[in-house]
Amino acid sequence: MSTVAVEVAPTLPEVHYLNADYGWRSWLFTTDHKRIAWLYLFAITGFFAVGGLMATLMRLNLIEPQGLLMEPASYNKLFTAHGLIMIFFFLAPSIPTVLGNFLIPIMIGARDVAFPKLNLLSWYIFMLAGSTFMFSVIRGGVDTGWTLYTPLSTTYANGHVLSAAVGIFISGFSSILTGLNFMVTIHKMRAPGMTWFRLPLFIWSLYATSVIFILAMPVIAITLALIALERVFHVGIFDPALGGDPILFQHLFWFFGHPEVYILILPSMGVVSELVAAGCRKRVFGYSFVAFSSVAIAAISFMVWGHHMFLTGQSVYAGFVFSALSFAVAIPSAIKVFNWTATMHKASVSYDAPMLYAIGFIGLFTIGGLTGLFLASLGEDVHLHDTYFVVAHFHYVMVGGAIMGYLGGLHLWWPKMTGKLYPEAWARFACLLVFAGFNLTFGPQFILGYLGMPRRYAVYPPEFQVLNVMSSAGASILAIGYFIPLVYFTWSAFKGPIAGPNPWGAKGLEWTIPSPPPTNNFEETPIVEEAYAYGHEEAHVG
Amino acid sequence: MLMTTKFEKCAWDWQRRKGRRPVRTVLAALAMTAALAGGVPGRAQAPPASQLPPAFRDVGIDQKLNQQIPLDIPFRDENGNIVALRDFFDKRPVILALVYYECPMLCTTSLNGLEQSMKEMKLDLGKDYDVVTVSFDPTETPALARAKKAVYTGLYGRPGAADAWHFLTGDQDSIDRLTKAVGFRYHYDSNIKQFIHATGIMVLTPEGKVARYFYGIQYPAGNLRLGLVEASEGKIGTPVDAILLYCCEYDPQTGKYSLIIARALQIGAAVTALCLGGLMLVMFKSTPGRVRT
Numbered sequence: 001m002s003t004v005a006v007e008v009a010p011t012l013p014e015v016h017y018l019n020a021d022y023g024w025r026s027w028l029f030t031t032d033h034k035r036i037a038w039l040y041l042f043a044i045t046g047f048f049a050v051g052g053l054m055a056t057l058m059r060l061n062l063i064e065p066q067g068l069l070m071e072p073a074s075y076n077k078l079f080t081a082h083g084l085i086m087i088f089f090f091l092a093p094s095i096p097t098v099l100g101n102f103l104i105p106i107m108i109g110a111r112d113v114a115f116p117k118l119n120l121l122s123w124y125i126f127m128l129a130g131s132t133f134m135f136s137v138i139r140g141g142v143d144t145g146w147t148l149y150t151p152l153s154t155t156y157a158n159g160h161v162l163s164a165a166v167g168i169f170i171s172g173f174s175s176i177l178t179g180l181n182f183m184v185t186i187h188k189m190r191a192p193g194m195t196w197f198r199l200p201l202f203i204w205s206l207y208a209t210s211v212i213f214i215l216a217m218p219v220i221a222i223t224l225a226l227i228a229l230e231r232v233f234h235v236g237i238f239d240p241a242l243g244g245d246p247i248l249f250q251h252l253f254w255f256f257g258h259p260e261v262y263i264l265i266l267p268s269m270g271v272v273s274e275l276v277a278a279g280c281r282k283r284v285f286g287y288s289f290v291a292f293s294s295v296a297i298a299a300i301s302f303m304v305w306g307h308h309m310f311l312t313g314q315s316v317y318a319g320f321v322f323s324a325l326s327f328a329v330a331i332p333s334a335i336k337v338f339n340w341t342a343t344m345h346k347a348s349v350s351y352d353a354p355m356l357y358a359i360g361f362i363g364l365f366t367i368g369g370l371t372g373l374f375l376a377s378l379g380e381d382v383h384l385h386d387t388y389f390v391v392a393h394f395h396y397v398m399v400g401g402a403i404m405g406y407l408g409g410l411h412l413w414w415p416k417m418t419g420k421l422y423p424e425a426w427a428r429f430a431c432l433l434v435f436a437g438f439n440l441t442f443g444p445q446f447i448l449g450y451l452g453m454p455r456r457y458a459v460y461p462p463e464f465q466v467l468n469v470m471s472s473a474g475a476s477i478l479a480i481g482y483f484i485p486l487v488y489f490t491w492s493a494f495k496g497p498i499a500g501p502n503p504w505g506a507k508g509l510e511w512t513i514p515s516p517p518p519t520n521n522f523e524e525t526p527i528v529e530e531a532y533a534y535g536h537e538e539a540h541v542g
Numbered sequence: 543m544l545m546t547t548k549f550e551k552c553a554w555d556w557q558r559r560k561g562r563r564p565v566r567t568v569l570a571a572l573a574m575t576a577a578l579a580g581g582v583p584g585r586a587q588a589p590p591a592s593q594l595p596p597a598f599r600d601v602g603i604d605q606k607l608n609q610q611i612p613l614d615i616p617f618r619d620e621n622g623n624i625v626a627l628r629d630f631f632d633k634r635p636v637i638l639a640l641v642y643y644e645c646p647m648l649c650t651t652s653l654n655g656l657e658q659s660m661k662e663m664k665l666d667l668g669k670d671y672d673v674v675t676v677s678f679d680p681t682e683t684p685a686l687a688r689a690k691k692a693v694y695t696g697l698y699g700r701p702g703a704a705d706a707w708h709f710l711t712g713d714q715d716s717i718d719r720l721t722k723a724v725g726f727r728y729h730y731d732s733n734i735k736q737f738i739h740a741t742g743i744m745v746l747t748p749e750g751k752v753a754r755y756f757y758g759i760q761y762p763a764g765n766l767r768l769g770l771v772e773a774s775e776g777k778i779g780t781p782v783d784a785i786l787l788y789c790c791e792y793d794p795q796t797g798k799y800s801l802i803i804a805r806a807l808q809i810g811a812a813v814t815a816l817c818l819g820g821l822m823l824v825m826f827k828s829t830p831g832r833v834r835t
Contacts, residue, residue, distance in 0.1 A: 187825035214818050222810065226803070237803055243795060247802065 012419050012498050013496035016516040031116035034417070037102035046488070047130060051085040052479065054078050059441075059458050059475040065462045075458035081144030083159035084164065085137075088171050089130050091402050092260065095267035096213075097126070097178060099409045100206050102417060104182055106517060107200050107509045109191025109526045114184040114540065118177055124176040136160040145456055147257070147340050148224075148240035149492060150249040152163055155232055162231065165224040172217040175263075177211035179213030182206055191509070193528035197291070200508055201277075201284060204291040205270025208298035209263055215302065216259035220509065223252040223316060249406075254305035262301040263367075264398055268405025269336055272358045275408045276340045277339025278506035279355030280347035286339040300329050301440055310381045319378050326376035333369050337362055353427035353503070357408025360435045364400025371446065389449025392442045399446050400438055407434070407485065414489065415503045419515040420496030426488045433481035440474025507533050555623045594812075603740050604725030605794055606752050611723040613750045617676065617712040620688040627674070627720070630708055635773035636672045638729040638744045639768075640680035640726050642737055643686045648759060652741040654689075655760040657697050662763035667698065668706030670778040671770050675707070678721060678728060679737065687711050724752055742797070745769040748777075757797040765799045768792070 015152065017034045027035055058078055060068045070078070101119065105112050113119050136142065142159035144152045154163045186199075186207050226237045227249075236242025238249045241527065277284050284290055304312055306322030314322075337490075340362055369392040374380050384390060415421055444467040449455075453464050502511040509526055613628035630636060639656060641649035653675070660667060667673060677687065687709035695703040713722075721728070728739035743761060745754040753773035756765060768787055771779035789806060790799045 183822075184825065187822075211818070215814065218814055219811075222807065243793060243800075244803075252807070 013514040013516070013518065015518065016419065016514065017519045018418075018516050020519045024465075029120070031103050031112070031120055033101050033116065033119060034517065034519075036119050036123055037100075037417070040093060040097040040101060040126070043127060043318045044093055047085050048094075048482075049087040050134075051090055052084050052482065054082040054085070056475060056479055057080065059472040061458065062122060062460070062468045063472050065460050065465055065468075067118050067458045070458070071160075072458035073143065076145075077137075077141035077455070079456060080142050080145050080159075081137050084133065084142075084168065086398075087146060087260065087264070088168050089126075089133065091264045091398060092171075092175060093126060093178075093198060094402070094406045095271060095409060096175075096182070096206060096209055096263075097123075099202075099271065099406070099413060100178075100182060100267065103413065103510060104185055104203060104206060105189065105366075106507060106521050107203055107512065108186065108189060109193050109509050109522060109523065109528060110185065110189035111520045113181050113187055113305065115181050118181055120172045122177040122181070124178070125170060129167050129169075130170035131167075132170060133164055136163035136167060139163065147253060148227070149253070150227065150230075150246045154238055157231075162228060165227060168225045169221050173219040175213045175217045177215075179210035182210040184215070186210075191526050191528055197288060198528055198531035199291075201273035201287070201290055201294075202267075202270035203272070205266045205294045208294040209266045209270075212259045212263050212266070212298050212301060214257050216256045216263065219252060219256040223249065223256065233422075247506075248311055250312055253306070254308040255302070257308065258303040258305045261329075261394070261397065262297055264402045265405075266297060268361065268402045268409075269294065271405040271412075272340060272361050273336075274363075274508070275354045275358035275405075276343050277413055277534070278504050279350050279352065279358060279531055280343050281350075281534050282343055282347045283534055284339060285342040285345075286335070287531070289335050290339050291518040293335040294334040297329060300325060300332070302327060307376050307381075308380055311385050323376055323378050323468060327373060330369060330373060333365075337366055337369075350504075351428075352411075353424060353431050354408050354412035356428055356431040356435075357404050357411060360431065361401060361408065364396055364404060364435075364438065368396030368400055371396065371496035374496065384449060386454055387449035388445040388455055391455045392445035392449060394444075395442045400442070401507075404434070405491075407431075410485070410489075412504065412506075413510070414492070415499030416510055416515045416517070418493050418496070419499055420492045421499045421503060422485075422488050422492040422496055426484060430484040430488075431479050433477055433484070435481075436452075437474050437477030437479075437481050441471050441478055442474070444468070444470045444474075549832050554599055569642070576744070578826050582817045600727050600729045601738050602727050603742050603755060603757070604727065605753075606723065606725040606753055607773070607781060607794060609723065609748050609752050611746065611752065612719060615712070615716045615719050616709040618684050618687075621743045622684040622686050623641055627750070629731050630672055630674050633669050633748050633777070634669075635748055635770050635778075636674055636750075637770070638724065639673065640678055640721065640724070640739075641675060641741075642677045643682050644679070644738065645689050647736075648739070648741045651673060652743070652760045653694060655758075656743060659761045659763040659766050663767050665700070665767060665770060665778060667700060667773055668702035668765070671706075671774070673707045674710065676710045676712070678717050678726075678739070680712065680717055682711050684711055710795060721763055745773045747773045749773070754792055755794070762798075768799045 004041075017032055021030075022259070027039065030039075057069065057077065061067050061075060067075065068458065100295070101113070104110075111424075136159075137381045139160050142148075142153075142155065142157075142161050142164045144159070144161065148165070153165075186203060198342060229235050230237045230239060230242070230244065234242060236244040238244045238246050240246065273290055304322055304326045306318055310319050310322075340358070371389070375384055375390060375393060411422070411427055447466050448464055451464070453460055499515050500513050503515075504511070509522075513522060522528050593692060613626065615627050616624055617627065619625045630798075637656070639653060641653060644648070656673070660673075665671060676692070691704070691709040692708075692709065694711065695707055698707070720726075724744055728737050730736075731738050740757075741759050742755055742757040744752055745756070745766075747753050754769040756769065767769070767779075768790065769792065771783045772787060772792070776784075789809070791799055791802045791805075792798075793800050826832075
């Protein structure tokens with residue numbers, strides 16, 4: 001195999017997974033988990049850009065109380081598409097399919113996932129799903145909100161609900177197959193010595209996520225199939241006139257929908273555990289508690305769906321139970337937050353970009369989590385239900401939490417994925433912009449919601465304008481904060497300085513192999529003796 | 543309401559009904575519309591009672607589910623003997639058909655429909671259930687009843703039918719008490735010299751409580767069977783019926799058995815969870831030995 005002579009790179013391996021093969025076939029028909037991770041990275045970056053653009057337009061519209069840009073009908077379609085794209089085509093796949101695909105086999109000492117072809121198939125299914133969904137958006141979109149509540153999505157549907165639903169339906173299968181693949185990989189492919197309690201915490205959280213994928217995704221698929229059954233064949237399922245029950249839809253949707261939230265946040269928590277360990281050069285405090293809290297969150301996540309339905313015809317006793325269980329989720333979440341913080345205690349904390357993202361995550365997720373408790377309270381929820389308080393709360397969890405984790409992870413493992421370094425100063429600057437822009441965007445929304453501004457409205461009373469303009473200004477800062485990494489990552493991939501195998505001085509199998517790794521990951525099967533083996537040597541290589 | 547969301551029908555008898563639909567439509571058009579015959583109460587499409595022609599106002603079937611009918615009402619059997627309803631209630635559920643024997647329209651069709659379903663069912667008349675047919679025309683005689691009985695038990699054709707399918711007649715007072723107890727409203731139109739009435743049959747428990755209503759002129763065997771099995775409280779039927787009844791539920795609005803969506807989903811969820819749990823169990827048990835160093 002001929003390689004171009006690269007003079008500047010003494011530490012760059014001659015042959016690695018990126019240059020082992022060339023041509024579009026070598027990418028589109030690859031079964032290498034690392035290349036599939038790249039396929040996902042490109043796809044979801046595209047979806048993130050589209051979803052982000054929609055958010056930008058929405059915030060632009062809300063600068064004026066009567067709406068700056070568009071008719072309310074267009075606004076409805078915009079927030080629906082924004083929600084669906086971000087949740088199903090960016091957040092849910094983001095960490096599992098990009099970082100998970102790249103890292104799971106390497107972190108457990110395997111050469112690939114258990115079912116490499118299935119892994120590629122999952123990507124194609126995902127692309128088919130995304131194209132189908134975008135097709136419905138281009139044809140005119142859906143105006144039901146991402147929750148697709150009946151009868152708005154059935155009897156009174158204006159938009160292309162069916163094609164949108166088909167897109168989401170298909171995407172579920174991609175997630176299910178990915179989850180199955182990861183589960184079997186984690187069970188069966190571990191290297192000698194890689195016992196359960198020597199697994200990186202990232203693996204624990206992705207294992208829990210995989211279980212949720214497999215259990216929750218079929219529910220949304222079936223629910224959407226039932227909508228199709230009712231719309232096409234007029235079988236009474238959700239429509240009372242046909243003998244159906246519209247509340248059933250909400251039960252089904254949220255039985256999927258709440259675990260979905262943990263699909264988004266659990267992988268991010270796993271990433272943060274790795275970021276904190278690498279940034280503090282320390283084993284995460286209370287390893288087994290952090291590991292089991294992932295499992296606990298996954299389990300409880302299936303028993304809290306009713307807290308979305310306190311005001312929609314649910315028995316008050318069920319409300320009590322759902323409220324109490326929702327409070328219970330705070331316990332494993334808090335265990336994680338406290339343990340990360342405890343890890344930082346008396347550690348030599350680096351303030352490189354990955355660690356900054358981790359610190360940002362901990363702060364924002366804490367705010368997002370605590371405001372969730374407001375909404376889990378039966379009385380308080382009456383006031384806050386369907387207001388901007390809810391919007392702010394879940395954006396703190398999903399953007400402040402999940403995306404911060406995803407970006408942090410990208411920054412930590414970018415040198416591993418590409419073998420190149422990015423400009424650290426720019427990275428820190430972008431992280432600070434994201435943090436500031438995020439808080440400016442969603443902080444005022446807590447107040448707006450508390451004052452009574454309902455979500456999903458294209459117009460609002462003039463007295464809310466100041467807070468809305470603040471929020472829109474924050475959104476534009478946030479957009480710049482997200483754009484900068486796109487630029488320097490692209491630059492770094494081509495012209496960045498060579499990273500070397502372990503630029504962070506971090507522990508873990510992925511740091512023991514060259515960057516970028518060879519196609520087979522490990523020349524020899526590694527033997528694992530300890531997890532997070534910090535403290536045995538002067539770690540920081542630099 | 544949550545747990546009662548459902549398909550219109552269980553799939554197995556939906557298939558059959560599809561084939562029958564044209565027949566139904568023709569008959570319905572002939573006979574004062576099946577909608578009225580169906581007498582489905584409270585349907586959104588039906589016009590309010592005040593807009594109905596006067597002749598139809600007092601016609602319908604009001605559901606009296608779970609109500610005990612008086613078993614001491616006297617009637618005459620086919621041989622002219624005085625009997626009480628109690629004589630027909632003991633250990634088996636009872637199908638009650640309210641008709642009049644000289645009805646030129648729906649009653650014959652309805653009895654034919656009943657007879658057809660009974661023939662389709664594996665359940666045996668006389669062994670698993672009884673049928674009581676009562677004329678609501680007080681002028682009809684046991685002789686007429688005898689003739690009808692001969693026709694229908696002959697059509698049914700299985701042995702023992704004569705002892706279990708009863709054709710009764712009675713005076714106005716008895717008829718009033720029975721029709722009121724089961725919610726059957728009808729009246730006599732002297733212009734056309736016919737009774738205006740709805741059609742439907744009822745399934746009663748062995749104790750004489752109203753268990754199920756089935757509307758119209760055809761009673762799909764699958765539905766009727768489930769109705770009888772439920773009314774018998776487990777005394778008849780097979781384990782398959784028990785499973786079907788777990789997944790299907792009687793809908794008083796339509797008078798049909800239909801799939802409980804929520805139940806189907808519960809079963810699907812349980813199967814999914816079991817499969818995943820099983821997979822995890824297998825994988826935990828067979829962790830590669832090389833990991834355990």
